[in-house]
Amino acid sequence: MRSSIKVVIIDGHTLTRYGLVRLVSADADITIVGEGGLASEAHALVVSKHPDVVVLDVALPDADGLRLARELRDRHSELGIVVLTAQAEDDVLFRALETGVSAFVAKTAPTTEVLGAIRHAAVAAASFTATGLAHAVARRSQVAAGQPAISQVTAGDLAVSLTLSPREREVLTLLAAGLSVPAIAATLFVSLSTAKTYVSRLYEKLGAPNRANAMMTAFRLGLIKPELTASA
Known part of the structure; x- marks a missing residue:
């Protein structure tokens, strides 16, 4: 039972x-x-x-x-x-x-x-x-549209220069699904420190200081879709 x-x-x-x-x-x-x-x-x-x-x-x-x-x-x-x-x-x-x-x-x-x-x-x-998480991400992305991204790089320029490795795209998908860093480590069968490194590098490429900003930038650049974010 x-x-x-x-x-x-x-x-x-x-x-x-x-x-x-x-x-x-x-x-x-x-x-x-x-x-x-x-x-x-x-x-x-x-x-x-x-x-x-x-x-x-x-x-x-x-x-x-x-x-x-x-x-x-x-x-x-x-x-x-x-x-x-x-x-x-x-x-x-x-x-x-x-x-x-x-x-x-x-x-x-x-x-x-x-x-x-x-x-x-x-x-x-x-x-x-x-x-409603996906809709919240979309709303915040719309508000940020037209503003320079972090490090004074526009979304268009970032989209052209940004190249994610297959592993970074996998990490981005897991972050969008709402997994914590320890959960990402377990899912990818890597150490916690390795998972933290993946996430840190992803944030750096996206010019984002945290998960919420990373999701907004990735959404705006078309790297993730609304249906991929946790519980749309």
Whole structure:
């Protein structure tokens, strides 16, 4: 028999937390093992309850939820992390992507989407999923269109001069799919340091300081398509 997914919920709004507990508990495959309203409670709950997934609000009363998510990811690499937000802005989504969470879901999302995010996080903690990510990348790319890329190189010039090796294209595809660097290393059967080198070289070629900017540049240059980005 398949074991139930153990979940801890951290949300500062009592009614929201109550609703989440009721929603998640109604699913036979998911069990709530702990809940709290403050970021300061999260670490102790994770250590004592050993959840598969933590669901937390992006705006907690005592801390930034994405900063908490980063701390949890650094301490518990296998932990699934689902961030719920009432702030569905693109900037918040891209922050979540860089933080290393497993899923980013709007609080207005359908029940099936919330439950799907939890299930995804339980089996693919290192892979990012967010409905509308491809569209967010497209919007940001459109805003940046016409502006010089980093190092004062225009997108057109970069497209002409940019040549990616087969391995770099493979890494780009994995990044677009939402995989973390450790997950990329495991997928490619290379060491973590080698994977970091691949990613660093790719960022350098794209003139990008981070994943979000790399995705926008690659999208604008036609190196990736919207359907390749995580959970379009």
